[in-house]
Amino acid sequence: xxxxxxxGRYARYGVQDFICDPFFQDWILHPExxxxxxxEEWMTSHPEKTETISDARVLxxxxxxxxxxxxxxxxxxxxxxxxxxIAAFATTARVRRMxxxxxxxxxxxxxxxxxxxxxxxxxxxxxxxxxxxxxGEMQKLYLPDSSMLIxxxxxxxxxxxxxxxxxxxxxxxxxxxxxxxxSAGASTFQVHTKDLTVEVLGTAFDIxxxxxxxxxxxxxxxxxxxxxxxxxxDLVMTPGDRIxxxxxxxxxAHTTIxxxxxxxxxxxxxxxxxxxxxxxYLEDNYHKTFILEDETLAKRKIGGVILLDxxxxxxxALSTVLNANLIQHQDTIIIRxx
Amino acid sequence: MYNSLEKDIWTQISSGDxxxxxxxxxxxxxRLYNYxxxxxxxxxxxxxxxxxxxxxxxxxxQRLSQIEKPHTWLFSAFRYILFKxxxxxxxxxxLTTAEAGEPDFGADQLLIxxxxxxxxxxxxEQALQTLTSRQxxxxxxxxxxxxxxxxxxxxxxxxxxxTYKIMSRALLQLKETLSLPILTILLLLRGLS
Numbered sequence: 001x002x003x004x005x006x007x008g009r010y011a012r013y014g015v016q017d018f019i020c021d022p023f024f025q026d027w028i029l030h031p032e033x034x035x036x037x038x039x040e041e042w043m044t045s046h047p048e049k050t051e052t053i054s055d056a057r058v059l060x061x062x063x064x065x066x067x068x069x070x071x072x073x074x075x076x077x078x079x080x081x082x083x084x085x086i087a088a089f090a091t092t093a094r095v096r097r098m099x100x101x102x103x104x105x106x107x108x109x110x111x112x113x114x115x116x117x118x119x120x121x122x123x124x125x126x127x128x129x130x131x132x133x134x135x136g137e138m139q140k141l142y143l144p145d146s147s148m149l150i151x152x153x154x155x156x157x158x159x160x161x162x163x164x165x166x167x168x169x170x171x172x173x174x175x176x177x178x179x180x181x182x183s184a185g186a187s188t189f190q191v192h193t194k195d196l197t198v199e200v201l202g203t204a205f206d207i208x209x210x211x212x213x214x215x216x217x218x219x220x221x222x223x224x225x226x227x228x229x230x231x232x233x234d235l236v237m238t239p240g241d242r243i244x245x246x247x248x249x250x251x252x253a254h255t256t257i258x259x260x261x262x263x264x265x266x267x268x269x270x271x272x273x274x275x276x277x278x279x280x281y282l283e284d285n286y287h288k289t290f291i292l293e294d295e296t297l298a299k300r301k302i303g304g305v306i307l308l309d310x311x312x313x314x315x316x317a318l319s320t321v322l323n324a325n326l327i328q329h330q331d332t333i334i335i336r337x338x
Numbered sequence: 339m340y341n342s343l344e345k346d347i348w349t350q351i352s353s354g355d356x357x358x359x360x361x362x363x364x365x366x367x368x369r370l371y372n373y374x375x376x377x378x379x380x381x382x383x384x385x386x387x388x389x390x391x392x393x394x395x396x397x398x399x400q401r402l403s404q405i406e407k408p409h410t411w412l413f414s415a416f417r418y419i420l421f422k423x424x425x426x427x428x429x430x431x432x433l434t435t436a437e438a439g440e441p442d443f444g445a446d447q448l449l450i451x452x453x454x455x456x457x458x459x460x461x462x463e464q465a466l467q468t469l470t471s472r473q474x475x476x477x478x479x480x481x482x483x484x485x486x487x488x489x490x491x492x493x494x495x496x497x498x499x500x501t502y503k504i505m506s507r508a509l510l511q512l513k514e515t516l517s518l519p520i521l522t523i524l525l526l527l528r529g530l531s
Binding site for chain 1: 356363364367368371372381382385392393396397427447449450451477478480481484486487502505506509510512
């Protein structure tokens, strides 16, 4: 790649020409490459162009893309699955595999159910199953159709022990759960909460009913939300959508969010939340009460990840980031800036 | 950002080296994830598309030697698979009418650096909002992935000439929002002279 014959052309370039020039762009992209020397020399012999070139460089360098990368264990998991598939191709399979419907299949493998102090009630009359979690407890459940749900702390679900094919699959939720629903032909899957019903065919989403409000975040697939007693018109959500419904005011907020951040609680972590959101989450799931002495801290965003495996570690991390002391008295914690 | 791969990794794979394949898998998984994530928040679809594209490398490894630029080919194949799955998903799950057209390269994925002075940044961000999905994708492939115009054209399935057009229009639109005196302030802020 020689710029030599362009030397004369460049002398007449403005900012708009430089930014669109591939050789100029290459220099910005690879400032350490051989071409850099050529540009340095050219600028020395064309000092009147210094400002133009700087302007062009600043403009191109001001652009950047948010980097969204998967967790390492996800990558390893995918690799392991791929290697299994490859091994399966190698040996001619006699049995024809079940066709997977990619967009709806649950891809979580090998996670052990945590032993909790939740309980299972069987009502003999309607053979309904109930499951409830205590504060600080999380539980993974498989439903009669092999759909999976992760029940967050201080929450409960209720559903029939058996689901008849062709009929709607129904489940009642109080609190928060993440759903990973298998596609089952035309049979819809409905999650009923106090204020709304989410209806899906095959998908992954989170419903959070806390403090009187109900939030739904859709991760994968497509869902329809119906509101109890017609409090609002039905709405269809697509991945990344987030709705917050407040029955007291019938107000419905409809925004977007990166679903992985919202549902990272499943992996026992909170991602990119504000102080207020973290404290609210800890209150709702761990039976703590927080008193924030400096209200301005509430809006502060805690960039990155807060791990929730150990409550003391999480609180310590919070106190460090906020530069505050945490004064604990049983379940009440006062946050006092240092 | 990403650790690098040895140059002859593709040759190693075509001769059946499974360890080399595993290294390549991990390397490209992250890059394809980052790229594909711009088009869809549907992680399940994204992961399936990535796996399908990467498995295709192994199953078609005999033909790898015939592909001049396997790196570009992989991006192109992945893009095709991802778009197909997103469209399929829309059709099957359609509770209302299916949305037509290709998936959009997210408008909020292309950003302006925080160091830029806020009034200027705000105007640049507004200008970014006016870009088309193709313009954003072209800029991503060129300025984030560092691909050449020919490679960007091959991946997006358009001519090189069209790629130049798309890129220039986008960059000029951004340039239009700036005026020279403001750029001088930018330079002072960034400590360039």
